[in-house]
Amino acid sequence: MDNSIPSIPKRIGSIQFGLLSPREIRKMSVTSIITADTYDDDGYPIDMGLMDLRLGVIDPGLRCKTCGGRAGECPGHFGHIELVAPVIHVGFNKTIRKVLRSVCSNCSRLLLEDKKKQAFLEQFAKLEDMTHLPDAVINEVFKEARKTKVCPYCDHEQSEIKFEKPTDYIEDGHKLTATEIRDRFEQIPDEDIKVMGMNPATARPEWMILTVLPVPPVTVRPSITLESGQRSEDDLTHKLVDIIRINQRFQENRDAGAPQLIIEDLWELLQYHVTTFFDNEVSGVPPARHRSGRPLKTLTQRLKGKEGRFRGSLSGKRVNFSARTVVSPDPNLSINEVGVPLAIAKQMTIPVRVFSRNLELMRAYIMRGGEEHPGANYVIRGDGRRIKVTEINKEELAEKLELGWIVERQMQDGDIVLFNRQPSLHKMSIMAHRVKVLPDKTFKLNPAVCPPYNADFDGDEMNMHVLQTEESRAEASILMQVQENILSPRFGGPIIGGIHDHISGMFLLTRNEKHITKNEALELLRKAEIHNLPEPAGYDKDGHPFWTGKQIFSQILPDGLDLEFQANVCNKCDTCKKLDCEYDAYVVIRNGELIKGTIDEKAIGAFKGMILDRITKKYGSAAGAKFIDDVTKLATRGVMKTGLSFGISDEDIPREARLNIDEEIAKAEQDVADLIRAYENKELDPLPGRTLDETIELKIMQTLGKARDRTGAIAGNHLGLENSAVIMAKSGARGSMLNLTQMAACVGQQAVRGERIRRGYAGRTLPHFDKGDLGADAHGFVKSSYKSGLNPTEYFFHSIGGREGLVDTAVRTSQSGYLQRRLVNALQDLEVQYDGSVRETRGVIVQFKYGEDGIDSTKSDYNDPATIHKIVSSVTGKEVE
């Protein structure tokens, strides 16, 4: 076969389902199987045995007797077993029962009047027109027919048919044999079959009862050779052996005229084996077991469930050209890049077809071989042979290289790859990066792309996939590259942006009017490709020029950017003083220059970054990516300039503050005691709709909560704004004031299911508390701070609260995972059409216009009236507002 011209792949148009008729089974069978043995003493497959060579081959060296193919080429062929007596197919038990009850036991007509049948047929036609499933109507047919007690065609009276698990049908105390059922079904006319929702051309009801059993090809049930040379057969083969054995015994006994009782027993046994061959988990049937006692995995078990054929092998596929290792951060990479270890780059290849203009280039790759990067690992010749490039043959191969060959060259800088971290919860979990081959053993990525992947560097591993075709590379770089995914379609804002040190770095840099010397300024902007510094903000006493942090930041802003917003540090005053904000929390950017305000999470952070959002939407994704690159580089240098460290001593609070906190807690405890006294004296008024017990709990919780907040405020005041933890919390880099409160002042109330801790001993949480004690200590209020340390009871209560959090997380992941799977499955076929409507595969319109306005959530601030204001004022030259 000529491999140089790839054949045009055929497209499967549709797949028809149906039941196999005995005729069809025999027709497609290559041989009847009569011996239960598999191999003879020489290890050669026995003719008309279960491993017959006509069924396909699995052993290397042998050839299939049907198609002549070798192992791996031959797809396998079906055989068949002639069953001595018919048996029921377990999967159709429900339908067999319904059909039996709905057809006349005498004339086999469906027990409905012609008029009704016609009406049902019309309903089917209508449903098919609407592409709806007919399930409900079919059930209706069976329900109606069952009600008829006398056949309208032959006036035969119908008797109740009882079904007994697993495969027995009893009519008037007499058990119906499979043969009898089959005879009845054979008589059902085609018109009646249609009314029962079946298609007589593809599925006649009697085919639900098997007279011939198809034997799956050997390739479906390959046997494996153990190290000892012993063969271990597949579960299906074991089951088939059982079926053939019983079938044979049945035949012998019947031929010998054995008593009816024995015949019936054997028939039942045959039924059991065929049942478990199809499904080994039928209720009421003991599962067939392997010698070791493990239940066999038969047909149904192969298809079912997460690891089954459908979900495990068909919907999810394994791939080549992928790599996995630990990730670590590298702020000097662009967000569009990924650092790939040299060892991986040498393994991963990209096929390049040789033509006149790259012949020499490809030769050079081959000359470098597999060891020297970037080399080539394989060459595919014009005849399709794959040759490994080795140190020995590389020169020879390079010389022989011809046009039309394919060289599998090693991955190198600039190649586009897909990068992924599980769980892949949204489309930003797989993005395209450009390769940067680096030493070391880990994938490197810019920390700004952590949020979309939800990655951190505590040992997370990520996967990389190398694209093999030009189309896929084009598609990846246009649609999947990181910069195209800066804006998340979830909320239309940036999901890639500064985190942690980027934010605190920018905060430290742009806060206050710092004096930055020329050297420092150049150092800060070194990586940002800024070549000219602006006019200095002023001159020192000794005449040296200086710049401010705001000026430095302005250098990486694009020209013409205008923006005003409140920073994260904003105190949320009642009336915003805007430009005169004393906390420098009102950010004003005019024509690409930061006039006022401090840059923090609200400006450049992932999820919130206003500047990011605006730049990406106004100047395009490339500008957005450049800005993020510049921000990360500037911020890391910014934070290095000032330094930001955090240690246990940063939680130190002065003695007086500690005293204040203790006082505050004592006061709260007093309040709680008062509440309890009022409660005990029945002086407490219940809240509307609450019992007295609930009321006191609520009030105590409130009091203690407030006390904790007050202690936090005291601690916060004493720590001051220069404390690094406070800087981190206020700028939004990491942590919150609550975390700080818990570390420095007071951990606060521990809760289980939103209530104070009450479980434990009868009437008390721990044995050394009084029964019925409602006090703060006895129900999990932790007075200490993390820094001062918890006493044993506090520690215990804290663990209870902590455990709840862990359980919560565990339960939540499984639940939300299932929710996600259901949502994706329900919505995956929806697509926006060229007319703007949203339709599913059948063409059913779900929305006439996507989202009622047809707007993509990431595309612009279109819904924002400001856009219109801007257009109007730019056209007319007059200010709106």
Place this chain on the structure above:
Amino acid sequence: MTISETTVEGMIKDLPIPHNLKQVLLEDAIKVGVTKKEMEEIIERVMEEYEKSCVEPCEAVGVVSAQSIGEPGTQMTMRTFHYAGVAEINVTLGLPRLIEIVDARKNPSTPMMTVYLDEEISDDRDMATKTGWEIEATHIDHLADVTTDLANMQLVIDLNERSMSKREIDKESIIEKLEENLKVSVAPSKDIPNQIIVTPESPSYRELLQLAKKIKTVTLKGIEGIKRVVIRKEGDEYILYTEGSKLREVLEIDGVNKTRTTTNNIGEIYDVFGIEAARNAIIKEAMDTLREQGLSVDIRHIMLVADIMTCDGEIKQIGRHGISGEKASVFARAAFEVTVNHLLDAGLRGEVDSLNGVSENIIVGQPIKLGTGDVHLVARNPLES
């Protein structure tokens, strides 16, 4: 020369942009005072901007929506919290509530109503209380102490005057209600004024105890199923929050504002107001749930989910018993859940899978017809023409 408001209105009336933006455009144009030429330019620019921000055809909006709702699910809490604002009523929030909404459960775990009053009485505390009593189910326990008198084989009900007058219910109506529901003899006591005697049909001990149990379930006033009503003042008006939901019944009560009163039970909204209202209710409930958790999700994604749940005219669940179970493709259904049954049924019916969807094509191993897989380029033969 500026043009008049009507001219501007006429110019922007037929633009395919959202209504609120048309409004903004109109206001701006009037405020600034535009000439015809300027207005034309403005419209052109607005349309240009609009087209730029439209979704592109072939975009797989379904998957994007599903991910946009599913992904924040991992960040949600599992706990039931008190309703924001009304500390007295517990409402399921967070992930369980979101699951409840997409499951289209007939009975949510914490049904709740927000009852608004007619405008004339909305600032009247007394009327609010009165309406509240009309709604809240009153049981005998609220009004009286019930004691079983074993000696005379009867139940003795000692009515509490105060709570009776509070709930505006009199002895006669109590007797009437009890008689109607219990079908036994209920009579006022002869000697003690505020006492009712209930006698079981036959003087058996068992029957007496059963009666004592049953009497507590009789709704004397109000709507059965509404356990509690909480009245709150918000702004200038009183709003009633109820635990338990009976929309149809509540709407029939005088003084209840029929246009604003609502419930968090989507099935009930569907029964009372129809499918369009149910769709909006799904959107509102889902948005509220996500917003309460501090997660921002674009409303379009939720709209899409609500639309696919309701596009057939009835509320369908997201999952096996709804949308996923009714898909046209056998493979898509088999790959989701209950694999084998779908295959067997497909065989019986002789179904044909025309491989239009995503899962089917992945299963048979060919490109999916979505996004870039749905675009076909046909090269023009240079020899023609």
